[in-house]
Structure formats: structure tokens, C-alpha cells
Amino acid sequence: MIDLYYWPTPNGWKISIALEEMGLDYRVVPVNIGKGEQFEPDFLKISPNNRMPAIIDQDPADGGEPISVFETGAILIYLAEKCGKFLPSDLRSRKEVIEWVMWQMGGLGPMLGQNGHFKFYAPEKIPYAQERYSTEVLRLFDVLNSRLEGRDYICGEYSIADMACWPWIITYKRQEIDLGEFPNIRRWYDNLKTRPALRRGYEVGRELSKPTGEWSEESRKHLTAQRRPAKG
Known part of the structure; x- marks a missing residue:
């Protein structure tokens, strides 16, 4: 368990x-x-x-x-x-899947997160920050779109690389990204969302929270970076 x-x-x-x-x-x-x-x-x-x-x-x-x-x-x-x-055992294929998982961890997720923060949640609009992160997000979408040229999945067979990336791509509407500009991502995204197990995973905890696009002051306090209290 x-x-x-x-x-x-x-x-x-x-x-x-x-x-x-x-x-x-x-x-x-x-x-x-x-x-x-x-x-x-x-x-x-x-x-x-x-x-x-x-x-x-x-x-x-x-x-x-x-x-x-x-x-x-x-x-x-x-x-x-x-x-x-979902993670190949042979050296080269395994290396490739791990690369793309790390790409999502270090790039796609954090940059989409920052883009969404400065676009929707920052208490004041900062044009420089909005441009910086929206430009980087579009660059990352270009990278993924190129990777998916002629491929059904990011790394040959369906893998944890696809599982890592798909939940962030699903935010494209909220992020005001035109997925029509990225036809390979569009095809891949639509293909994956027909997988029954993926749909079940996406539905987990739906009753727990419904995004509103707004933060209460309590939520803002908890969802922004905090340092731990000093000991002693």
C-alpha cells in the first residue's frame, strides 16, 4: 500500500x-x-x-x-x-526518460508555475516578470513540440516522462496559451487524455478543492515562500 x-x-x-x-x-x-x-x-x-x-x-x-x-x-x-x-531497463532508453522527467522538473513545471503566479496571483502586475516567464514558457512549449514531431510519446513508449508533463500542459487554457500553435503537443495531449487510468488519476481529489483563480489572505500566506523559524 x-x-x-x-x-x-x-x-x-x-x-x-x-x-x-x-x-x-x-x-x-x-x-x-x-x-x-x-x-x-x-x-x-x-x-x-x-x-x-x-x-x-x-x-x-x-x-x-x-x-x-x-x-x-x-x-x-x-x-x-x-x-x-514505464521506465525502460536498457541504458539508453532509461537515460532518455529520466532526462525528460528532469526537464519537466527543472523547466516546464517551475516556469508555468511562475508564469501563472505573476499573471494571476501577484498582488501587483509586473510587466517585466510577466514577459520573462511567458516567453520562457513558450520556449519550453517549442522544445516539447519539436520533441513530439513524429512521436506518439515523449520517449518512444508511454512512460513517466509523459505522466510528468501532461498535468502541466493541461493548464494551457488557464495560462492563456494557444495550443493550436503547437500541433504536436495538441495531438499528444488529446491522445493521452483518452487513457482511462490517466483520467482516473486526474479526477483524484476533485472533491477536495475547486480552483477559483483567487487566493484568500490565509491561502496567500501559506502558498508563498516561507522560511522556517530560527531555533533557539
Whole structure:
């Protein structure tokens, strides 16, 4: 059994989609990021970066004590190795999938997140920041669109690279991106959303939160960067 510490966001969807695709048993432990539950001491023990999602594998392959994993790229690799699916075993193909998972982790997700923040949530509009991040997002979409030329999936067969990227692409309307400019992404995106397991993963926790496009003052406090209190 996998305990999934989760809230319905693109990063959360990556893991719920993977768990559904892999057919692994799991239970959802909600982490309400708008109420600051990601800063609770018990959660920090498994996710020291105070970000969800995180998992605890109650039945690890080595037969030992439960294992916790934080950071979505690490979780995806861990789960793929656990189930023996969606991450190739041969050196070159495995390397390629991991490259694109890291591309999503270091580029696509953070840049879309920053673009959305300065476009919709920043208390004041900063044209420089909006232009910087919107331009970088479009550059990343160009990269992915080129990668998908002549490919059904990012790395040959369907893999954790697709699971990592799709939940961020789904935000394109909210991000005011014209997906018609990226026909290969459009084809890939539409193909993947017909997968029953992916749809189930995307629906996980729908009852927990419905995005409104607005933050309360409490949510703004919890969803902006915070330093931990100094000890002593």
C-alpha cells in the first residue's frame, strides 16, 4: 500500500496518474496547502521541502521498514522501479526518460508555475516578470513540440516522462496559451487524455478543492515562500 500525501494540483496529479497507470494500491492523505498543512511537523518528516506530494511505501521491495519519498521526479522513478513499468531497463532508453522527467522538473513545471503566479496571483502586475516567464514558457512549449514531431510519446513508449508533463500542459487554457500553435503537443495531449487510468488519476481529489483563480489572505500566506523559524 502507498500512502499518497496529496492535493489536486499539477504536481499532485503526476503521482495520482502514475499510481492509477501502474495499478498500485494507494490511499490518499489530503494535505490542504491553502491551510498550510504542508508545514505540519509530521509532514515535514517525510517531505522536508514542505511541498506535496510525497509518498510512504508501506511495503517496500526490500521487505524493510516503510520508505518515504519526496519530490515528484524521485517519486515517479521510485514507483516505476517498484512496478517494473514505464521506465525502460536498457541504458539508453532509461537515460532518455529520466532526462525528460528532469526537464519537466527543472523547466516546464517551475516556469508555468511562475508564469501563472505573476499573471494571476501577484498582488501587483509586473510587466517585466510577466514577459520573462511567458516567453520562457513558450520556449519550453517549442522544445516539447519539436520533441513530439513524429512521436506518439515523449520517449518512444508511454512512460513517466509523459505522466510528468501532461498535468502541466493541461493548464494551457488557464495560462492563456494557444495550443493550436503547437500541433504536436495538441495531438499528444488529446491522445493521452483518452487513457482511462490517466483520467482516473486526474479526477483524484476533485472533491477536495475547486480552483477559483483567487487566493484568500490565509491561502496567500501559506502558498508563498516561507522560511522556517530560527531555533533557539
